[in-house]
Amino acid sequence: MCGFVALFNADRTPAEASLLTHMADALAHRGPDDEGTLTEGPFGCAHRRLAIIDPLGGRQPMTVGPATVVFNGMIYNYPEIRRELESAGQVFQTDSDTEVLLRAYLAYGPGCVRRFNGMFAFVLYDRALRRLMAARDHFGIKPLYLWKDGRRWLFGSEIKALLRHPAVRPEPNPEALRDYAVFQYVLDENTFFRGVRKVCPGHYLIIDTGTLAETAVRYWEPDYSVDGRTGEEDFAAALRSLLDDAVRLQVRSDVPLGVTVSGGLDSAIVAALASRHAGRPLQAYTGVFREGPDFDESDHARRVAGGCGAVLHEVTPAPSDFVEHMPNLVRMMDEPMAGPGLFPQYLVARRAAQDVKVILGGQGGDEIFGGYARYVIAYLEQALKGAVYETNDEGEHIVSLRSILPNLPYLRRYVPMLRRFWEEGVFDPMDRRYFRLIDRSGGDFSAFSPDFRAGLDMEHILGRFQKVFSHPQTLSYYNKLVHFDLVVSLPALLHVEDRMTSACSIESRVPLLDRRIVDLIASMPPRMKFKGAEMKYILKKAAGDLVPPSVLARKDKMGFPVPLHVWAGGQIRDFFADILLSTAARQRGMYDPVRIEALLGSEDPYGRKLWGLLNMELWFRTFIDSRGGAPPRETQP
DSSP states (O other): OOEEEEEEETTOOOOOHHHHHHHHHTTGGGOBSEEEEEEETTEEEEEEEOOOSSTTTOOSSEEETTEEEEEEEEETTHHHHHHHHHHTTOOOSSSOHHHHHHHHHHHHGGGGGGGOOEEEEEEEEETTTTEEEEEEOSSOOSOOEEEEOSSEEEEESSHHHHTTSTTOOOOBOHHHHHHHHHHSSOOTTOOSBTTEEEOOTTEEEEEETTTOOEEEEEOOOOOOOOOOSSOHHHHHHHHHHHHHHHHHHHTOOSSOEEEEOOSSHHHHHHHHHHHHHHOSOOEEEEEOOOSOTTTOOHHHHHHHHHHTTOEEEEEOOOHHHHHHHHHHHHHHHSSOOSSTTHHHHHHHHHHHTTTOSEEEOOTTHHHHHTOOHHHHHHHHHHHHHHHHHOOOTTSSOSOOHHHHGGGGGGGGGGHHHHHHHTTSOTTOOHHHHHHHHHOTTTTOOTTBOHHHHHTOOHHHHHHHHHHHHTOSSOOOHHHHHHHHIIIIIHHHHHHHHHHHHHTTTOEEEOTTOOHHHHHHHHHSOHHHHSGGGOTTHHHHHHHGGGSOHHHHTOOOOOOSOOOTTTSOSHHHHHHHHHHHTSHHHHHHSSBOHHHHHHHHTSSSOSSHHHHHHHHHHHHIIIIIITGGGOOOGGGOO
16 A cells, blocks of 8 residues: 655656655555655656555566656566566565566556556656556556646645645545535546546556556456356356455465455454465454444454454444544545445454554445445346236346245335335336436435525436446447446445555555456356346355355345434534535535534434535535645645
């Protein structure tokens, strides 16, 4: 878990080392172990390092021949690539994956990223070919941001580092604000900051520093061409083998390593495999809320830890922790995010940092293997539609009304959502129905001001959603659902994972997001992945024996719920009110104070609406009102 900045001045102004250092200082939490800066004419870069692999030899910026790189992440298959390069005559000076990255680029060019299995973001300067390359891993596990004007390109691991450049003014992006009001994340390459964009997952950019031309290349995306020849048993065996190998690769570390466990299937499988490959008892970490069974998975987490011989450490967040940490967590995130789960994630990461520098978790399993209850809801409606009208929109039924019945208990916790979902539009086209399922607003924007509501063009937002939803070449509704979540929802969740762990100076690894696993799952017939609408059917078949039976049989999936509504009143209500009903919030002209007061006093006040409003207003306070929250450059030591 490192951090870096890089810049290229198109007007050939020499890069300034003190400016790069000032920008990189905003990333000190990402890399407390080492730092380095390089300038060469109009190019410059700076790096903050968390030393995981080859702590002595892996210093950055690193230069090999004509190429210099700053890199965040890890290439898990670097020993295999290294052996391939050595057999071709390359001689290595270090044991680091950073040198493997550089030498792979020199051997294979920008297409080297297609050989990498890992999590990575990097900026590479090739002085011989006069080009910059900026790349991001397949799923967006590691962040990379870009800002440019007519005179320069700036890159950074976090937006707050870019904001330290005197040319960058922190201004809100109106389209991102509207996206967030609907989804509680931002579509496309947009960010909350006007002019700052993301390098998209699975992409790299090439910038010709002579002509200043910029080219974006999508080097990977899932291919949903179905393999109809392989049977279910063989697919399950192949998946089991890949799961085992992915974890084997990701336990590679020269520093202490642990796991997070939630009591769910994904993290339980990762923990079980990690304990086998580590060859020693692991430290395990989980968050526990004591406010009732709807928030407490600790019994399941203890069974998982006990089953793999791990030492479990439980973290119990309190209302006072929420009030204390939320303003700083919004600053660490750079942008508002979906769901209060980031708050306990941070506390768990902070506890883990006392013992380890690397943690493995189960993130990505829901998006890869179909673990969201909304998929069952979507297919329940499809099954009803097919039964009523004797139709089949997909060309092949993968879920019938009869086959879905045993899995309807998954929806017990979602009855209020079902009532809202079926109020209107039943049996509308699939894309509109899924849009409605992921619309966090439920169509209710009454907490926003009339001026803000007037700027909401829901058909325009729907059109941008449909562009992603309809992209994959597949008739399968299921594949379209998981594809959208893989390329849009998952990067937003990985953003939280990255920022909450990096805030504590530890590295998070996500073995389920091995591109080989995703390629395999994409090739499976949909009926095999989502048999009878059973969530994670093929994962259970492939690896269910690794986890306690009680975890395998669960139908009460929780996620990481935070009991804000149970904590309602006292300091929680005062905190929300102090932020959302403040003079600054009223003068912003975005909210309806009367409606917010009504929400604060309602029977179920602290749902996603108020959460989203709180995040937006804290973001404005942190980054717009105080111009990024960074001290002036001249005050830096």
